[in-house]
Every structure is written in structure tokens, then in C-alpha cells.
Amino acid sequence: xxxxxxxxxxxxxxxxxxxxxxxxxxxxxxxxxxxxxxxxxxxxxxxxxxxxxxxxxxxxxxxxxxxxxxxxxxxxxxxxxxxxxxxxxxxxxxxxxxxxxxxxxxxxxxxxxxxxxxxxxxxxxxxxxxxxxxxxxxxxxxxxxxxxxxxxxxxxxxxxxxxxxxxxxxxxxxxxxxxxxxxxxxxxxxxxxxxxxxxxxxxxxxxxxxxxxxxxxxxxxxxxxxxxxxxxxxxxxxxxxxxxxxxxxxxxxxxxxxxxxxxxxxxxxxxxxxxxxxxxxxxxxxxxxxxxxxxxxxxxxxxxxxxxxxxxxxxxxxxxxxxxxxxxxxxxxxxxxxxxxxxxxxxxxxxxxxxxxxxxxxxxxxxxxxxxxxxxxxx
Amino acid sequence: xxxxxxxxxxxxxxxxxxxxxxxxxxxxxxxxxxxxxxxxxxxxxxxxxxxxxxxxxxxxxxxxxxxxxxxxxxxxxxxxxxxxxxxxxxxxxxxxxxxxxxxxxxxxxxxxxxxxxxxxxxxxxxxxxxxxxxxxxxxxxxxxxxxxxxxxxxxxxxxxxxxxxxxxxxxxxxxxxxxxxxxxxxxxxxxxxxxxxxxxxxxxxxxxxxxxxxxxxxxxxxxxxxxxxxxxxxxxxxxxxxxxxxxxxxxxxxxxxxxxxxxxxxxxxxxxxxxxxxxxxxxxxxxxxxxxxxxxxxxxxxxxxxxxxxxxxxxxxxxxxxxxxxxxxxxxxxxxxxxxxxxxxxxxxxxxxxxxxxxxxxxxxxxxxxx
Numbered sequence: 001x002x003x004x005x006x007x008x009x010x011x012x013x014x015x016x017x018x019x020x021x022x023x024x025x026x027x028x029x030x031x032x033x034x035x036x037x038x039x040x041x042x043x044x045x046x047x048x049x050x051x052x053x054x055x056x057x058x059x060x061x062x063x064x065x066x067x068x069x070x071x072x073x074x075x076x077x078x079x080x081x082x083x084x085x086x087x088x089x090x091x092x093x094x095x096x097x098x099x100x101x102x103x104x105x106x107x108x109x110x111x112x113x114x115x116x117x118x119x120x121x122x123x124x125x126x127x128x129x130x131x132x133x134x135x136x137x138x139x140x141x142x143x144x145x146x147x148x149x150x151x152x153x154x155x156x157x158x159x160x161x162x163x164x165x166x167x168x169x170x171x172x173x174x175x176x177x178x179x180x181x182x183x184x185x186x187x188x189x190x191x192x193x194x195x196x197x198x199x200x201x202x203x204x205x206x207x208x209x210x211x212x213x214x215x216x217x218x219x220x221x222x223x224x225x226x227x228x229x230x231x232x233x234x235x236x237x238x239x240x241x242x243x244x245x246x247x248x249x250x251x252x253x254x255x256x257x258x259x260x261x262x263x264x265x266x267x268x269x270x271x272x273x274x275x276x277x278x279x280x281x282x283x284x285x286x287x288x289x290x291x292x293x294x295x296x297x298x299x300x301x302x303x304x305x306x307x308x309x310x311x312x313x314x315x316x317x318x319x320x321x322x323x324x325x326x327x328x329x330x331x332x333x334x335x336x337x338x339x340x341x342x343x344x345x346x347x348x349x350x351x352x353x354x355x356x357x358x359x360x361x362x363x364x365x366x367x368x369x370x371x372x373x374x375x376x377x378x379x
Numbered sequence: 380x381x382x383x384x385x386x387x388x389x390x391x392x393x394x395x396x397x398x399x400x401x402x403x404x405x406x407x408x409x410x411x412x413x414x415x416x417x418x419x420x421x422x423x424x425x426x427x428x429x430x431x432x433x434x435x436x437x438x439x440x441x442x443x444x445x446x447x448x449x450x451x452x453x454x455x456x457x458x459x460x461x462x463x464x465x466x467x468x469x470x471x472x473x474x475x476x477x478x479x480x481x482x483x484x485x486x487x488x489x490x491x492x493x494x495x496x497x498x499x500x501x502x503x504x505x506x507x508x509x510x511x512x513x514x515x516x517x518x519x520x521x522x523x524x525x526x527x528x529x530x531x532x533x534x535x536x537x538x539x540x541x542x543x544x545x546x547x548x549x550x551x552x553x554x555x556x557x558x559x560x561x562x563x564x565x566x567x568x569x570x571x572x573x574x575x576x577x578x579x580x581x582x583x584x585x586x587x588x589x590x591x592x593x594x595x596x597x598x599x600x601x602x603x604x605x606x607x608x609x610x611x612x613x614x615x616x617x618x619x620x621x622x623x624x625x626x627x628x629x630x631x632x633x634x635x636x637x638x639x640x641x642x643x644x645x646x647x648x649x650x651x652x653x654x655x656x657x658x659x660x661x662x663x664x665x666x667x668x669x670x671x672x673x674x675x676x677x678x679x680x681x682x683x684x685x686x687x688x689x690x691x692x693x694x695x696x697x698x699x700x701x702x703x704x705x706x707x708x709x710x711x712x713x714x715x716x717x718x719x720x721x722x723x724x725x726x727x728x729x730x731x732x733x734x735x736x737x738x739x740x741x742x743x744x745x746x747x748x749x750x
Binding site: 059142230 | 535
């Protein structure tokens with residue numbers, strides 16, 4: 001019996017030693033790029049049509065993670081080698097682009113893919129949804145920087161005032177959790193840096209800190225690949241929800257800000273410029289996404305419960321002048337969708353509204369292709 | 380504004396008092412009435428009635444509503460969980476064992492404290508294993524001295540059980556069949572995956588729990604019976620039921636199947652009919668013990684029929700298809716086929732077990748076979 005007890009003691013000590021050694025290694029080596037490569041997506045199970053995001057993992061068969069390697073390795077874009085006959089379009093944006101309360105096929109991207117567009121030089125247009133909930137320009141720059149390895153031919157960037165408002169620049173989990181990449185972008189494009197931007201400390205790099213959650217989420221996301229493949233469900237689009245109100249709250253505050261002149265320095269123009277630099281010669285289309293234009297109580301002062309008229313009108317004017325001045329491709333579709341086509345908030349739309357939106361963007365694309373100077377190039 | 384009552388777990392002391400009261404009452408009744416079969420039968424029927432109340436949803440709900448009203452609360456707040464926390468399912472087996480053994484003169488004399496300890500023994504209270512009173516008493520009465528060997532073995536079983544339950548089973552649960560994904564899933568291969576996952580999740584969950592229960596009891600010097608012995612590797616259904624939830628199968632064999640078979644033999648029934656009735660009703664009762672629903676009944680009959688078919692096949696094959704010991708490879712091949720067939724029969728049976736209604740189960744069968 002003593003031999004048995006000695007065996008257990010020796011085994012426990014060895015396990016403890018290995019555990020400590022493993023944690024020491026984690027402090028110096030980031031295993032996530034390797035772990036992310038062990039993805040079951042795009043070979044054992046189909047790639048996801050949009051980046052993983054789930055509030056209720058057991059209902060939505062996904063996990064929200066901030067690790068870009070893990071996120072993109074689950075996406076269908078990671079599994080598709082770009083062929084000569086593919087015209088690759090990536091769509092960036094917030095939850096409206098991601099498709100809140102919609103199946104992947106019902107989103108704007110789904111509607112565009114359903115059209116099976118062909119470019120004038122015969123390439124098949126394939127659109128990829130790289131939207132992600134909560135608006136932030138810096139988040140979109142981070143995602144585009146990662147997505148450039150997939151060699152897009154065109155970038156569609158769905159924005160609203162919240163996206164380009166400087167207040168949201170760093171106010172996003174993906175931006176906060178990817179400090180190293182954000183620092184690199186700040187340096188590359190001389191962007192405004194956030195002094196509070198942090199990177200993983202020694203403890204956080206071990207299994208006693210944040211890395212345990214990052215690794216566990218990566219693992220869970222692989223497991224949820226199986227029910228995702230079995231059901232095709234990646235989001236809770238079946239639960240009922242309250243429709244957004246068309247009667248608006250009192251007052252004209254934007255959050256707690258009273259009416260004032262919107263200054264240029266309140267916009268993240270440096271990030272927009274960085275997006276263009278990153279896109280290089282590929283067309284980058286900025287779309288001012290549709291918002292609910294309510295028609296109920298207090299709608300003479302506000303467009304909806306997020307935007308009072310004074311701020312959104314100034315934002316639109318600024319966008320128009322700035323895009324004309326900088327030569328940006330800009331499409332202002334803010335009032336494209338009637339109010340009854342919005343679902344649970346001021347930005348989320350029905351499948352029908354997404355089809356209307358897709359047609360408008362496709363029309364712009366076709367118009368661009370028809371221009372003689374728009375010679376089709378594949379980067 | 381109407382008063383609202385939160386649904387919360389019952390206080391532990393109330394649970395223990397209630398369980399001890401049931402056990403004490405049964406003990407006193409047994410003492411008072413002695414080993415008289417008619418009285419024993421009356422008590423057993425009383426326990427079965429209580430089990431039915433706790434296993435049949437409408438009755439449970441009505442019982443819970445009555446308790447709520449009795450407490451001056453709103454019946455609308457009543458839930459089946461108001462009474463199911465009692466953990467009566469396994470207590471029922473121990474009480475009936477005691478009553479039947481007492482009537483048969485096989486129950487050893489025991490004090491009230493020993494009897495209550497047997498009935499509500501904490502490690503095995505929620506999900507077994509179901510011990511026999513005489514065997515449990517032997518361990519309980521032996522002087523407890525801390526034993527390093529028992530403690531080490533107990534800790535090993537707890538660690539294995541915790542790993543099975545909280546790592547393996549809980550991970551597999553992510554993609555195991557349930558009433559939600561049964562409706563959502565499409566494509567036969569993926570539906571098979573969900574069903575296989577359910578089979579392994581159930582095994583690792585239940586056997587993991589059993590390991591923990593056995594391990595905890597072992598630390599205190601009590602050796603609870605084993606409940607699993609590699610059930611999915613058995614070459615036929617009879618062996619499966621000798622290795623899956625073994626203490627439950629033993630209990631039903633001792634207190635239902637064997638007495639029923641003996642009784643039917645006195646009526647000069649044909650042997651196959653006796654076997655069919657005994658096996659089908661035993662498995663039906665095992666199914667209904669999990670909950671009085673059509674699905675559990677069908678699951679029980681599924682296995683009852685399976686056991687009957689295997690019994691008849693074994694009888695037929697023994698005489699005609701016996702494999703010579705000189706052909707071990709053929710025997711091995713037959714065993715492998717037997718394991719695969721048995722495993723899939725059990726796995727398909729879990730479709731009835733896992734889902735709440737017949738229509739959904741049939742829908743899953745359609746998806747599994749691409750119908």
C-alpha cells in the first residue's frame with residue numbers, strides 16, 4: 001500500500017512541476033497563434049459566415065472571444081483560398097452589418113451573395129461578413145488589418161456617427177483586449193494613442209490570469225463548432241424581442257451632451273485615413289448606414305432615441321464635406337429604410353431592409369465598374 | 380401589488396428532517412405491523428403511490444400547489460421542483476428493500492439510527508448506487524478507523540469521477556442531443572453525432588457521479604456497490620444491463636423480476652411468454668421510474684423487447700450456431716459485431732430517453748435514417 005501512496009505522491013509532484021513549468025513557458029511564449037491554427041472550422045465543420053459572437057453560448061452555439069487568430073480561423077474566409085475567378089469583398093461594420101436577430105443569409109452580405117454578381121471581367125463576387133457588434137472605428141481598422149491577408153478586392157465599411165465618434169475609438173472589447181496590435185497600428189499610421197491601453201501582464205499570461213479564459217474560450221469555440229455544423233445556428237434569432245419604439249424620449253441630449261457645434265476633432269478622421277492607407281488601391285466604400293427615422297412623439301427633435309437631429313445632421317454634413325475633400329467613396333444611405341423595417345433597435349433591420357440596402361450598394365458597385373477609369377485589378 | 384415568492388432550494392435541515400421522518404415512519408410501521416405480508420404490501424403500495432405523485436408531472440404540480448396553498452402562498456408559484464428536491468427516487472428503493480426483506484425475514488435487526496443512515500446515506504442519496512441493507516449494515520457496524528488505503532482509494536475514485544463528470548461529460552454536453560438541438564439539427568451525420576454524444580455524455584456524467592459517491596463513501600469506510608462496468612463494450616443487451624446502472628438492475632431483479640417469473644411459472648405459461656412478460660414489464664417499470672411519460676415508457680419497452688429478442692436469439696444460436704473454441708478469430712469477430720449492434724441499439728434507445736415527447740423522437744429517427 002505504501003508503494004501505492006508513494007506513487008500518488010510522486011505523480012502529484014510531477015504534475016505540479018509540469019504545471020508550473022507550463023505556466024512559466026506561457027509567460028514568455030504566446031501559444032494562441034498555434035492553438036488558433038488547431039481550428040476544427042473549415043475542414044471538420046464548415047466555417048462560420050460571420051465572426052463569432054454569442055451572449056448565450058448554449059443557445060447560440062458560439063463564444064465571444066477577443067483573440068483575432070481564433071476569431072478569423074472560425075470564419076469561412078479563412079478556409080477559402082482566393083481563386084483567380086473570385087472578386088472578394090469584405091464588409092466591416094457594427095451589429096447591423098453583422099446581422100443582429102438575422103440568419104446569415106438574411107443579412108446584407110447574405111443578400112449580396114444571393115445576387116451572384118459577376119464583375120465585368122467575369123469574376124464572381126463573393127462577399128464576406130466581417131461585421132462585429134458595437135461600433136468603433138479602431139475596431140474596424142484592427143479587423144481590416146487582419147483581413148488584408150485574405151486579399152480582398154474591395155472593402156465596404158458600414159459606419160454611423162457612433163463609429164466615427166472619437167469617444168468610441170478605444171471603447172470596444174476587441175480594441176482593449178488586443179493592445180499589442182492596436183499599438184502597432186497606432187505607430188504605423190501615427191494614430192492617437194490611448195495611454196490606458198494595456199497589454200497582458202506576467203500574471204495574465206499564465207493560466208492563473210486572463211490567458212486561461214482566452215485558451216478556454218478558444219477550446220469552447222471549437223466544441224461549439226459541432227452544434228453549429230449540425231444546426232447552422234450561430235445567433236439567437238428565434239427569441240422574441242421588443243420592437244424599437246417610434247415614440248421618442250424627451251429632450252435633445254446625445255447621451256448627456258446638449259446641442260452644440262460638432263467639431264472635426266471629435267471625429268476619428270485619422271482612423272478613416274488609416275483605413276484608406278491600409279486598403280491601398282482597393283476600393284474602399286464608406287456607407288453611412290440606415291438609421292431609424294422615427295415618426296412618433298418628439299420626432300421633430302430627434303431622429304431616434306440615440307440620435308437627436310442636431311448631432312446627426314452635423315455629422316452627415318461633416319461626412320459629405322470631408323469625403324468630397326479627401327476623395328473618399330461615400331454613400332449616404334441614412335434614410336433609405338422606412339421606420340417599420342427596423343427591428344429591436346435604431347440600426348438593426350429586417351431581412352427585407354437588408355435586401356434593399358444590398359441592392360443600393362450593388363448599384364454603386366456596378367456603376368463604379370462601368371466607369372472607364374475603374375480598370376478591374378486583383379491585388 | 381400581489382406578493383411574489385421566489386423559487387429557492389429548500390434548506391438542508393428541512394430536507395434531512397423530511398427524509399428522516401419518512402424513514403422513521405417506515406421503520407416504526409415495520410416494527411408495529413411485523414413481517415405480515417398484507418401490511419407490507421399496503422406499505423409498499425403507499426410508497427409506490429408517493430413515487431407516482433413525484434414522477435407524474437400533473438400530480439407533482441398539484442401536490443406542489445397544495446403545499447404552497449397550505450403555506451399561505453400562491454398556487455401560481457408552485458413548481459414540480461418544490462417537491463422533487465426530496466430525492467425520493469432512490470429512497471424509495473431502500474425503503475421497499477427494507478420492507479420486503481423484513482417480510483421475508485431477511486432484514487437484519489437494526490436500530491432506528493442505522494435504518495435512517497441506510498435510507499438517507501448522503502453520498503448515494505441523489506443517484507445511488509442502491510445498496511442492500513444487510514451489506515450496508517456490515518460496513519456501518521465495523522468500527523471506523525481512518526484507513527490511509529481507503530482514503531487514497533476514495534480520493535482516486537473522487538478524482539476520476541470529477542474528471543468524468545466535470546470535464547468529459549460537461550464538454551460533451553455542448554453537442555449532445557437535447558430537446559432544442561433535436562429540432563434544429565439537420566443532416567443525418569450531424570444528428571448521429573448528437574445522439575452518440577448524448578450516449579457518452581450520459582455515461583460519463585452518471586458513472587462520474589457514481590465514482591464520486593463510491594469514493595466519498597469509501598473515505599468513510601463504506602464500500603458502496605459498483606454501478607458500471609464498461610457497458611458500451613458488451614456484446615449483447617443482457618450483458619449491457621448487467622453492467623449499466625447495475626445496482627438498479629439488481630434491485631429490480633431481486634424484488635420484481637424473480638418473484639414475477641416464479642409466480643408466472645406456477646401458472647403453466649409457455650417459457651417465452653413468461654420471459655417476455657417478465658422482461659417487458661421490468662423494463663417498463665424501470666423506464667417509468669425515471670418519469671411517468673410516454674417516452675420513458677417506450678424506452679423501457681424498447682429495452683424489454685430487446686432483451687426478449689436477445690434471449691430468444693441466444694437460445695436459438697446456442698444450439699445451432701455455436702462457434703468452436705478452435706476458431707477464436709471468428710468468436711472475436713462475432714463479439715465485435717455484437718458490441719456494435721448492442722451499442723447502436725442502446726444509442727437509439729437514448730433518443731426516447733433524452734427527448735420529452737414522442738413526436739420529436741420520431742422526428743429525430745427520421746433525420747437519423749434520412750427518411
